Amino acid sequence: MALGEFDLIGKYFTRPARRAVLGVGDDCALIAPNPGQQLAVSCDMLVEGRHFLPTVAPQRLGHKALAVNLSDLAACGARPLAFTLALAMPRVDEPFLAGLAQGLFALADAHEIELIGGDTTAGPLNLCITVFGEVPPGQALRRDGARPGDALWVSHPVGGGLGDARLALEVFRGRVALPGDAFDTVRRAMECPQPRVVLGLALRGLATAAIDLSDGLAGDLGHVLARSGVGARLVADALPASPVLAAQPLALRRECLLAGGDDYELLFTAPAGAQAAVQAAAAQAGVAVSCIGRIEAEPGLRVVDAEGRALADAPAGFDHFRD
């Protein structure tokens, strides 16, 4: 007989509670927030065919489902504490579950957080994770703090850039062909994003606004501009690109960089004079950062090339109901 609902929770998703007062297995989990801290909460749902392809390895799917949620905590400068997982799947598939749990818990262990509860049910494959983190009052990075004159920054891998995940998607879609090792590299960017949690913590008190890049740089920057009531000048040629993406034609490169989606890097603003402090924060986090433009008082996003000429048809962000 196939494993039942409660057996599979016990076998794959129950580990002893370390920090939680009460973990998996009761009606609720109980956690005791540290005194004086605020609780940061975020929630992301991943649907097959939209957020991941059926070809993804279960380990990578487990990693990614948690990574995209940790990325939201990073964008708030919150320290991760715990998470819940709700999982719908068509049938009990033990190799899938074992791989999923392995990828999920490897990333959870790397951030010293634990799974405190959740739900499992039959249904079309769907993973919904809610993460909890903590942040001292007034220190959370928000979207609404960008001010005219601030420098605009983006994080990226050392020696790498934005847009690789989108390039990988275009390979899967058959629009682009890449040699095997180049494909492996960009596929890893798509399937194994690294949440910038340490950078987010280091940017507390330094960044004036922050957001994580999930729907494409242009669209996500638009959220910051709208919430902050400002505009921005973005230098398209300053956007960091990996060697693989840099070898692509200009139009594709710009599309991947500006409207890629699934980057899970931090886009943030900081006072113009804070360049050395921003670089120090990035070094502490082991990531690179690039200054890609500046915040201006005039509303709207102006995308320019290296000579300051406006790009007429800059791509927009990703919308789950339109793209």
Place this chain on the structure above:
Amino acid sequence: MALGEFDLIGKYFTRPARRAVLGVGDDCALIAPNPGQQLAVSCDMLVEGRHFLPTVAPQRLGHKALAVNLSDLAACGARPLAFTLALAMPRVDEPFLAGLAQGLFALADAHEIELIGGDTTAGPLNLCITVFGEVPPGQALRRDGARPGDALWVSHPVGGGLGDARLALEVFRGRVALPGDAFDTVRRAMECPQPRVVLGLALRGLATAAIDLSDGLAGDLGHVLARSGVGARLVADALPASPVLAAQPLALRRECLLAGGDDYELLFTAPAGAQAAVQAAAAQAGVAVSCIGRIEAEPGLRVVDAEGRALADAPAGFDHFRD
């Protein structure tokens, strides 16, 4: 053009934050737990065709999605604070969204809680809610506190009982026929469960263990017995039934009562001498409670009739991957 992802969040799911420090619209929500309180967290995912039928009115679906989560807080004796909603749906359907939001917020307002964040995406219809509540340290109702000699109680509507939701499901399945008004009554039980939040709060310090009935009495009781390391004698004829269910044949009645699922009542244990206090708690909450058996040291569940004779073939609980 159809409403996009961010437009629909703005139109249907964004209301001003009242208690949260930061509500919908940033990477994370921020909440400030009351000093000294523990945080209770629960998460339930609802899938079309499994947790609700395509025929359900959107208002009732919105109500139910939140109600089943509040029911978990009730079973812990936690006071509800806030919730997140992740929603996958095949396409943007504005009448559906308007109804869903109406049912959701009506119940949220009744419990003075707010939606602090979430996610929306295209995909097969799926609603995942995570709720947060608070409870003083050491006062949460848990599954592991039942002791031999405790009385076993269940809550139910005044003049009603358990099993109506299952009876409604059997009507939808074509196995049972009911007159229109009787069907409306049991359909309401299935689609509009009332979470026993006030009762859960009143049972703090009184109940020794508690669980909410979601997968059927026999199965859910089994979780309490296993976690508490005890057994129970359950008097099948003491189980409260509505007039509609009481008019059904014995075998169907027992199946609905013992293995119904979707009851969202509280099953709890309390010291044998606490009967008056339990009744007072129920009166305070405006619900009825019935004593339906007792906890025994011998492991296992013994279902008996009014004369104490064992029922040979008592139905088991519901499993989402088996039923």
